[in-house]
Amino acid sequence: MPYDPSDTAVIVVDMQNGFCHPDGGLYAEPSEAAIEPVTALVDRARDAGARVVYTRDVHPPEQFDDAHYYDEFDRWGEHVVEGSWGAELVGALDVRETDHVVDKHTYDAFYQTDLEGYLDARGVDDLLICGTLANVCVLHTAGSAGLRDYRPVVVEDALGYITADHREYAVDHADWLFGETTTREGVAFAEA
Numbered sequence: 335m336p337y338d339p340s341d342t343a344v345i346v347v348d349m350q351n352g353f354c355h356p357d358g359g360l361y362a363e364p365s366e367a368a369i370e371p372v373t374a375l376v377d378r379a380r381d382a383g384a385r386v387v388y389t390r391d392v393h394p395p396e397q398f399d400d401a402h403y404y405d406e407f408d409r410w411g412e413h414v415v416e417g418s419w420g421a422e423l424v425g426a427l428d429v430r431e432t433d434h435v436v437d438k439h440t441y442d443a444f445y446q447t448d449l450e451g452y453l454d455a456r457g458v459d460d461l462l463i464c465g466t467l468a469n470v471c472v473l474h475t476a477g478s479a480g481l482r483d484y485r486p487v488v489v490e491d492a493l494g495y496i497t498a499d500h501r502e503y504a505v506d507h508a509d510w511l512f513g514e515t516t517t518r519e520g521v522a523f524a525e526a
């Protein structure tokens with residue numbers, strides 16, 4: 335079934351230097367490899383008239399100073415710190431003024447951000463979700479979207495990951511629990 339571009343958005347999760355560039359602190363080669371598939375999907379969606387949203391995982395240096403339990407710096411090391419090169423979207427992406435960029439501070443792009451308000455104000459219901467990491471920020475964002483009654487569709491061949499089993503887990507879990515999965519080839523847009 336084709337996606338209606340008037341109520342569809344592509345959500346590009348965390349395609350940042352810190353994750354996708356070989357000099358990034360949490361670089362994973364599959365995340366770099368996801369740049370081309372993500373860009374191709376965005377180009378098709380944009381040509382059809384769908385919206386494009388980029389998320390950036392950004393951490394103020396003091397974010398976890400008073401953490402009781404949730405401390406990403408403890409788990410991953412200091413990464414994508416606010417204002418750093420690592421926090422910037424990777425240069426190969428064609429980010430335009432008409433696109434929306436969401437800065438988030440957790441794995442979930444909806445948590446304490448303007449993403450839900452942005453989508454609701456524009457009548458968006460269907461989300462094509464791609465980016466990195468498949469089993470972390472992509473999966474948490476997709477799950478959160480489903481709980482908010484959006485239709486989250488994880489585009490399985492436009493995902494970055496650390497190991498292939500992480501990607502497989504994320505795709506299987508998304509499909510089984512709260513959403514759908516597809517490939518880029520499976521994405522078609524209705525004519526406006």
